[in-house]
Amino acid sequence: MAKKKLNIGIIGGGFMGRTHSNAFRQAPEFFALDYQPVLKTVCTRSAEGAAKFAANWGFESSESDWRKVIERKDIDLIDIATPNDTHETIAVAAAQAGKMVMCEKPLGRNAAEAERMVAAVEAAKVPNMVWYNYRRVPAVTLAKKLIDEGRLGKIFHYRAKFLQDWTISADVPQGGTGTWRLDASVAGSGVTGDLLAHCIDTALWLNGGIETVTGATETFVKQRKHATTGQVADVKIDDASMFLSRFKNGSLGMFEATRxxxxxxxxxTLEINGEKASIFWDLHDLHRLQWFDHGDEGRLRGWRSIHITDGDHPYMSHWWVPGLQIGYEHTFVHQAADFIEGLSKGQAAAPTFRDALATEYVTDAVLKSAASKQWEVVKG
Amino acid sequence: MAKKKLNIGIIGGGFMGRTHSNAFRQAPEFFALDYQPVLKTVCTRSAEGAAKFAANWGFESSESDWRKVIERKDIDLIDIATPNDTHETIAVAAAQAGKMVMCEKPLGRNAAEAERMVAAVEAAKVPNMVWYNYRRVPAVTLAKKLIDEGRLGKIFHYRAKFLQDWTISADVPQGGTGTWRLDASVAGSGVTGDLLAHCIDTALWLNGGIETVTGATETFVKQRKHATTGQVADVKIDDASMFLSRFKNGSLGMFEATRxxxxxxxxxTLEINGEKASIFWDLHDLHRLQWFDHGDEGRLRGWRSIHITDGDHPYMSHWWVPGLQIGYEHTFVHQAADFIEGLSKGQAAAPTFRDALATEYVTDAVLKSAASKQWEVVKG
Amino acid sequence: MAKKKLNIGIIGGGFMGRTHSNAFRQAPEFFALDYQPVLKTVCTRSAEGAAKFAANWGFESSESDWRKVIERKDIDLIDIATPNDTHETIAVAAAQAGKMVMCEKPLGRNAAEAERMVAAVEAAKVPNMVWYNYRRVPAVTLAKKLIDEGRLGKIFHYRAKFLQDWTISADVPQGGTGTWRLDASVAGSGVTGDLLAHCIDTALWLNGGIETVTGATETFVKQRKHATTGQVADVKIDDASMFLSRFKNGSLGMFEATRxxxxxxxxxTLEINGEKASIFWDLHDLHRLQWFDHGDEGRLRGWRSIHITDGDHPYMSHWWVPGLQIGYEHTFVHQAADFIEGLSKGQAAAPTFRDALATEYVTDAVLKSAASKQWEVVKG
Amino acid sequence: MAKKKLNIGIIGGGFMGRTHSNAFRQAPEFFALDYQPVLKTVCTRSAEGAAKFAANWGFESSESDWRKVIERKDIDLIDIATPNDTHETIAVAAAQAGKMVMCEKPLGRNAAEAERMVAAVEAAKVPNMVWYNYRRVPAVTLAKKLIDEGRLGKIFHYRAKFLQDWTISADVPQGGTGTWRLDASVAGSGVTGDLLAHCIDTALWLNGGIETVTGATETFVKQRKHATTGQVADVKIDDASMFLSRFKNGSLGMFEATRxxxxxxxxxTLEINGEKASIFWDLHDLHRLQWFDHGDEGRLRGWRSIHITDGDHPYMSHWWVPGLQIGYEHTFVHQAADFIEGLSKGQAAAPTFRDALATEYVTDAVLKSAASKQWEVVKG
Structure with a gap:
């Protein structure tokens, strides 16, 4: 019996355009899905670039004006993989046109944008999701299960950081392709929205809401040439961002991101310390989960390095055999599969736009605290 | 301009059928290739299974008699992903029909079979290759470069082992789907041909020829039920196999495989100790290479854990961005891409059938030594 | 030629009494020192306990009143290894009696006490030192050298944490032997003075002064039985303490301690990220230093795990041979040796009381900030 | 009540003289022993060197003729810490004089020497022990307990290797102080007796007897200058040695040592794979034990890194507090303490001379096999 089709238009042909395209191509090979995702069209600003991207990834067509994609009747799902400053406009238009919408993270440049995006998809009652892909690293998904089962007991501490080093050189420009993340007008913020947002999304999922934060940011390189204008201009993003927090469940949080x-x-990396057990995970070895169980016999207690490649680990029965690891791109494949399974079940897969809005409230509070030098209450 | 097509027929729809299918699907998305691989047909013993496999992976058709695949005019490449006892017959027939041939490892159940396979492809002058995929783990490829550049200096020691634990239970049957590797008539040997062969292929590539070996094998569980007959029968494969060796370059080798x-x-895992530097790699963290350089400043010498995810690492510029790891299946994608690039260049990519024959000479010598309890000279 | 003698009276016979006694016994065996340390007397509240301790460790005598030790003419050095609430009184009395003074950390229960202790030893012009022993882990000492040589370049980030888990059970009492660290009146504070103080001392040494902090503390178990009174009472120490900071050199700091x-x-653990290189160290593998050097060839960059056991590593030429690790107690031996070498050179070894006072200013600011919920400026 | 005294004469003032001296000094501080070890005298070839060593380590006297030490009435225990070629003569003489004898490993240069040493101590009925110190690394002792408790079940594999790199340079001389291990006439063999012997002693203790072996050795640098004669001479020791083995319990062994x-x-490093569990340990992180327990819940199975610093770990209640590691020298302290406890109990602590003879039978068989190129049966 022929599968139903899910006709997809992807807006954006950069790094995230590639990961999303691959995800929709791979998902039906490895997961038994009711819908067959169809790569109908990809849209980038350059018609030539779009055509090339389409040819490479097997899209049926290409576009250079995203509004045309939204107007097309043969598109079910608009998938946004463009820089942050375009998320709101595209998402709202797509929702108003009755399309399903998926959006690369962060949802908006700030909570105000994100709120309008949530309002739009909820008003339109269209399926929606944000690509906070790290929830679907099998090790992280397993962590979620363990916490929900009560295996950690009461939680005392949550720590997360996201560390990079690619902007240390003062020669890295701001703005332009590949470096738009350094241009505050495009990105909204620096590492707070780009990296901390990942840490926060996972934290809210694993450990519940954050009540208050105190944070600080720093811009180490104060001026950079702008890639498009060629002018040296003040850098307005945060190069580094860190904050302390109190969760609703009484646990303490420490968060940091930097380039x-x-x-x-x-x-x-993330670590959670509970009364009964602790968990550690890091993206550089994403196929492992570190697990300490106080219930183990005393003399044999130790941190276990669990190689997350067995059939009884989340998602892994769909891949190879025990011992054979998967990588980064698979988290997107899992998300595409789960989105489609959600359609079949009539039950939205998380994180929805509303889920992602909660992260925006935290990042806004962190940036506000960095400016006010006060503890700030997180909205929501 | 339309690409040339490479029309592929895959024989076998098990675990390796999946990895090969995925490889040919993914290669052109990530590598700029002159040929577009086309999944023309897949063949498994069950017509129904073949059809289902074809539908899942996007093959244009399916077959249940491999001879028909070879007869088809629209097939350029026969890719063998069946159990070992069928490799010779299929490969020889394919070569005689003028098809390119790729074959899952080990090439044959023994060197005699492998020699006939080499003779067939060389007589037919058809491109041929064996899926010793671990050569194309980026970390292993980098190791090869470093050795070839002389960065290790004279080599003293080579160590490799391949450790599994899936047959410890006496309840695991021999024969049948999924467990044919325990049936000597199908597999040829046990871990020697299945696992040690991987270690040997890499070793010959990285460290050159092996002259002599002394080995020992063991079958811990002496009898197992046969999955197809239901009869309890003697287990004739080796559960564990180990050997000492002397390489042509004067270095010493230690090899072991076990389930x-x-x-x-x-x-x-493999480790190479040279005069100037040493290398360690393991499959459970295949995206890392351990490197010790004696040329480093004395007080700061230490083993470096290199996260093989940068653009200047082999193959990695084709994937994501620094810090984001790939996994097991990518080694097959690399091999598919290299095979196709070889076609473009008119230069066969290694390992060819002849390269793989050298591994068979070593495994034969190991098994001979295990029986004779003597050091044996490796043929070739 | 007979060595000069350094006659020592140790006050306190608990855990720290043991480490100090061992340090003075071992130092002259492994280091060529001008002074021979002599264990003249040990003092504990119980005369019987003191006698037993003295017999075990080879002290010539024992005392149960610390004032008598200070009065003794045959004592050159008073070494304080008692709970925090006695540090000031003993140290001031010892200094006024013209004795050299060594004191277990933290110097006082707060900066006010510590200031009076500094004043006393400086007025008396007696050699003085505080047992912040982790400066003399060879790996940490090497880190200091590397930083001072400019090998890291400009510093961007400093992270440290000190994690324990021994007070999670609500059955652990406060007060009394072994658990006085949970009694605020004795300890001054909880993990801030006990654990964070170590992190801060090392940080100030490696990375210079801290200007401002914002912190938070938590007491997870609100009431505990008091070991001496048997009464359940409010717990007034901090179970966990964390803070963000800005260093004078422009770098950002994150600190945390918890039980x-x-x-x-x-x-x-501590990590320092500089422009050119980064360092990581942890106490659970204190004999290793993790080192990342951006100056390494690009494709071979990676974190090195340096096994700090070679003769060209700090202190290690005094011990065994390469590859053979030392442990925790050796840091005290190194400190005892350095103190004595300081006497020979007429140059006080760090950290002096004044150096340790700087740490108290930070811990006071952290606790003040935790109460005020404001950023606080660090005194000094 | 005054303790009984154990009057000790140590023969040899090199590296091992230091470790033994330290062991006897430290043991009574950390272990409650019935006997007080007394460092009566140390003997080295140079009277001046002996005096200096004695002064440093607190010996009451020094000697330069070991026969005089044996003649002394005030000596109970002769502890041999000299090069291998002197072990037999000194040990036999000491036993004949009725002294207890401890001897640095290997017992003799070969089994013939070792047999005569065993005969001597057994004829004299004197307590005797060999310093195979690695049995008393707490992690290794714990491994022994776990095996004896049946926690691993049936053993399939035992792997051990001892890897060094200090003789790679052709400029390292043979013979003389510090390099006598390269002179076959003094050392007996190369890495086989020096390093493999350690691996074998532990293996026999943990996994029982070895029946047969096939081995190979290599001398990479064929000629070296002799440190005492100044002449370039053929190197007769083995630079590297490796062997396969079959244990009496049916398990397979792989052993290797090299410089x-x-x-x-x-x-x-050593690894043991059993039906139910596996163990890994390495000397570079001697305070950790890696433990895999198949009895753990499936999805949470993983190798545990046990930080062997708790009070319920062997020997560790005598040292510091949880989390604080010990090092290399402590293994000797443990052995000294156990020897003395054995005296109190009238029960010899292992490994006795007879236990160590079993290791010599294996090393002899390995060297014989390396020459014969045959499997050889291990005597005993």
Whole structure:
């Protein structure tokens, strides 16, 4: 019997355009899905670039004006993989046109934008989701299960950091392709929205809401040439951002993100200390979960390095055999599969736009605290 | 301009059928190739299974008689992903029909079979390759470069082992789907041909020829039920196999494979100690290379854990961005891409059938030594 | 030629009494010192306990009143290894009696006490030192050298934490032997003075002064039985303490200490990210230093795990041979040796009382900030 | 009540003289022993050197003729810490004089010497022990307990290697102080007796007897200058040695030692794979034990890194507090303490001379096999 089709239009052909395209291509090979995702069209600003991208990834067509994609009747799902300053406009238009909407993180440049995006998809009652992909690293998904089962007991501490080192050189420009993340007008913020947002999304999912924060940010390189204008201009993003927090469940949080941690490319780490057990995970070895169980026999207690490649680990029965690891891109495949399964079940897969808005409230509070030098209450 | 097509027929729809299918699907998305691989047909013993596999992976058709695949005019490449006892017959027939041939490892059940396979492809002058995929783990490829550049200096020691634990239970049957590797008539040998062969292929590539070996094998569980007959029968494969060796370059080798190493799923490790530097790699963290350079300043010498995810690491510029790891299946994608690039260049990519024959000479010598309890000279 | 003698009276016979006694016994065996330390007397509240301790460790005598030790003419050095609430009184009396003074950390229960202690030893012009022993872990000492040589370049980030898990159970009492650290009247504070103080001392040494902090503390278990009175009473110490900071050199700091991190016994970790290189160290593998050097060839960059056991590593030429690690107690031996070498050179070894006072200013600011919920300026 | 005294004469003032002296000094501080070890005298070839050593370590006297030490009435225990070629003569003479004898490993240069040493101590019925110190690394002792308790079940594999890199340079001389281990006439053999012997002693203790072996040795640098004669001479020791073995319990063994493994200073590693559990340990992190328990819940199975610093770990209640590691020298302290406790109990602590003879039978068989190129049966 022929599967139903899910006709997809992807807006954006950069790094995230690639990961999303791959996700929709791979998902039906490895997961039994009711819908067959169809790569109908991809849209980038350059018609030539769009055509090339489409040819490479097997899209049926290409576009250079995203509004045309939204107007197309043959598109079910608009998937936004563009820089942050365009998320709101595209998402709202897509929702109003009755399309399903998926959006690369962060949802908006700030909570105000994100709120309008939530309002739009909820008014339109369209399925919606944000690509906070790290929830679907099998090790992280397993952590979620363990916490929900009560295996950690009462939680005392949550720690997360996301460390990179790619902007240490003062020669890295701001603005332009590949470096728009350094341009505050495009990105909204620096590492707070780009990296901390990942840490926060996972934290809210694993450990519940954050009540208050006190934070600080720093811009180590004060001026950079702008890639498009060629002018040296003040850098307005945060190069580094850190905050202390109190969760609703009484636990303490420490969060940090930076692009000035020499030696770390994309080291997202998280650790949770509970009364009965603790968990540690890091993105540089994403296929492992560190687990300490106080219930183990005393003399044999130790941190276990669990190689998350077995059939009884989340998602892993869909891949290879025990011992054979998967990588970064698979988290997007899992998310695409879960989105589609959600359609079949009539039950939205998380994180929805509303879920992602909660992260924006935290990042806004962190930036506000960095400016006010006060503890700030997180909205919501 | 339309690409040339490479029309592929895959024989076998098990675990390796999946990895090969994925490889040919993914290669052109990530590598700029002159040929577009086309999944023309897949063949498994069950017509129904073949159809289902074809539908899942996007093959244009399916077959249940491999001879028909070879007869088809629209097939350029026969890719063998069946159990070992069928490799020779299929490969020889394919070569005689003028098809390119790729074959899952080990090439044959023994060197005699492998020699006939080499003879067939060389007589037919058809491109041919064996899926010793671990050569194309980026970390292993980098190791090869470093050795070839002389960065290790004279080599003293080579160590490799491949440890699994999936047959410890006496309840695992021999024969049948998924467990044919325990049936000597199908597999040829046990871990020697299955796991040690990987270690040997890499070793010959990195460290050159092996002259002599002394080995020992063991079958811990002496009898097992046969999955197809239901009869309890003597187990004739080796559960564990180990050997000492002398390489042509004067270095010493230690090799071991087993399916009785509790706690290890697929732990292929290799270490090379040279005069100037040493290398360590393991499959459970395949995205890392351990590197010790004696040329470093004395007080700061130490083993470096290199996260092989940067653009200047082999193959990695084709994937994501620094810090984001790839996994097991990518080694097959690399091999598919290299095979196709070889076609473009008119230069066969290694390992060819002849390269793989050298591994068979070593495994034969190991098994001979295990029986003779003597050092044996490796042929070739 | 007979060595000069350094006659020592140790006050306190608990855990720290043992480490100090061992340090003075071992130092002259492994270091060529001008002074021979002589264990003249040990003093504990119980005469019987003191006698037993003295017999075990080879002290010539024992006392149960510390004032008598100070009065003794045959004592050159008073070494304080008692709970925090007695440090000031003993140290001031010793200094006024013209004795050299060594004191277990933290110097006082707060900066006010510590200031009076500094005033006393400086007025008396007696050699003085505080047992912040982790400066003399060879790996940490090497880190200091590397920083001072400019090998890290400009520093961006400093992170330290000290994680324990021994007070999670509500059954652990406060007060009394072994648990006085939970009694605020004796300890002054909880983990801030006990654990964070170590992190801060090392940080000030490695990375210079801290200007401002914002912190938070938590007491997870609100009431505990008091070991001496038997009464259940409010717990007034901090179970966990964390703060953000800005260093004078422009770098950002994150610090945390807790006794509620399940799975960690004494995990003091520190990481420093500089423009050119980064360093990581942890107490659970104190004989290793992790080093990342951006100056390494690009494709071979990685974190090095340096096994700090070679003759060209700080202190290590005094011990065994390469590859053979030392442990915790050796840091005290190094400190005892350095104190004595300081006497020979007429140059006080750090950290002096004044150096340790700087740490008290930070811990006071952290506790003040935790109460005020404001950023606080660090005195000094 | 005054303790009984154990009057000790140590023969040898090199590296091992230091470790033994320290062991006897430290043991009574940390262990409650019935006997007080007394460092009566130390003997080295140079009277001046002996006097200096005695002064440093607190010996009451010094000697330069070991026969005089044996003649002394005030000596109870002769402890041999000299090069291998003197072990037999000194030990036999000491036993014949009725002294207790402790001897640095290996017992003799070969089994013939060792047999005569065993005969001597057994004829004299004197307490005797060999310093195979690695049995008393707490992690290794714990491994022994776990095996004896049946926690691993049936054993399939035993692997051990001892890797060093200090003789790679052809400029390292043979013979003389510090390099006598390269002179076959003094050392007996190369790494086989020096390093493999450690691996074998532990293996026999943990896994029982070895029946047969096949081995190979290599001398990479064929000629070296002799440190005492100044003449370039053939090197007769083995630089590297490796062997396969079959244990009496049916398990397979792989052993290797070398001084040509660049990057490893003293990397003794061992791994044991059993039906139910596996163990890994290495000397470069001697305070950890890696433990995999198949009895753990499936999805949470993983190798545990046990930080062996708790009170319920062997020997550790005598040292510091949880989380604080000990080092290399402590293994000797434990052995000294156990020897003395054995005296109190009238029960010899292992390994006795007879226990150590079993190791010599294996090393002899390995060297014989390396020459014969045959499997050899291990005597005993």
């Amino acid at each position: 000035y941690a020499r030696g770390h490319k994309a080291l997202y | 009785y190493a509790r706690g290890h799923k697929a732990l292929y | 509620y991190a399940r799975g960690h016994k004494a995990l003091y | 040509y493994a660049r990057g490893h200073k003293a990397l003794y």
